[in-house]
Amino acid sequence: MWLLLAALIVQTISWSLAVWHHPEWAASNPKLDRLAKLFIFIAVAWFLGGSTRNTLLIWGLAFVGWLIATFAYGNGLEEWWAGLNGKRAGLGYRNAQHGSMLFGAALLGLIAFTARFSRVQGRLVPWRIAVSLVLIGICLTGISIGQTRAVWLGLTLAISVAAAMWLIQALLRSKNKPAHLARQLIVFASGLLIVFIAVTVIFQGTLKHRLLQESPVVEKLIEGDVSAIPYSSIGIRIHSWRAALEWIEERPLVGWGSEGRGLVMDHTPWFPTEIKERFGHLHNYFLEVWVAYGLLGVLVVAALAFWVGRGTWLAWRGGVMPNDMALFAVAFFVYWLVVNQFESYIAVSSGVYVQNLVLGGLVTHIWRWQHVSGHRVFMHRWSRQK
Structure with missing residues (x-):
């Protein structure tokens, strides 16, 4: 909840400074849902009630639902x-x-x-x-x-x-x-x-x-000629990352506000018109957060990842989280970190859906471990006093 509050504050600060610094580009409101939707897992974790069975059931139903959706x-x-x-x-x-x-x-x-x-x-x-x-x-x-x-x-x-x-x-x-x-x-x-x-x-x-389609991009990267990289699938990503870094350099701490990623694509002068018309995002969630909310926003996301990761490890070591679930958590963390370097999944509905379901299942075990370990500490202190 403290991290959720921090996310709301960071977005408000970024928007307020955007209104002051570049009002013509600022949104009409701070759009607090941009980072707040990362915390929907709080409701999911509460609903699951610390149960491994409930967690596996809702994950299984989510998978079955997705299979049905691919046909429907x-x-x-x-x-x-x-x-x-x-x-x-x-x-x-x-x-x-x-x-x-x-x-x-x-x-x-x-x-x-x-x-x-x-x-x-x-x-x-x-x-x-x-x-x-x-x-x-x-x-x-x-x-x-x-x-x-x-x-x-x-x-x-x-x-x-x-x-x-x-x-x-x-x-x-x-x-x-x-x-x-x-x-x-x-x-x-x-x-x-x-x-x-x-x-x-x-x-x-x-x-x-x-796998072989992007060989021209690889050749240009090896040569070090980044500006000459063609605007292929990977080439567009490299150019958008390069543009994002230019904008981050101007406002590294607080960013450009919730419209940051769109500003990069629309107002970077060396982007071709066709690319500006086709794309409105940067193909990297973490760069998008940095452009929009600066280093403060990145720290909020990093703190959330650290809290969940540390809590998962403690819940597993404390015997509350099963081995296979802890193993899945590790695999998902690596997978999620990698894929969001190339596409902003967390910023759209599909990524919000996956992340909050997975984190909800992990966090419900973290809360259960906190409850169990807190109860043990209380009983230990009570017995000593007795």
């Missing part, structure tokens, strides 16, 4: 079929990146919780494993037809970090059970590898095309 909105099956035939599909979103991002977040959840879902009373159930693999395959397909390189990069890094942490924990827990650990590794890795190979073979042409 847009062109439904036709869009899926077009994606399978190599066309980039948005699955109901105007921008295909958002559908790909949602499937990426869902994939991390499926990987993290497949072991939990696949077991009944400690035993693996074949049909449950099959269902998990089918759902993972659907997510990989959705990610592939979305053709979003930032999501591919984010997932690669997130899964790598999570896999390394899982392996370390598994080795520490299974020092005297090498056979049990080996079976777990073989079953998990084999199933995931089969699905991954199948998707790679099916979408080999698409993957190769998207």
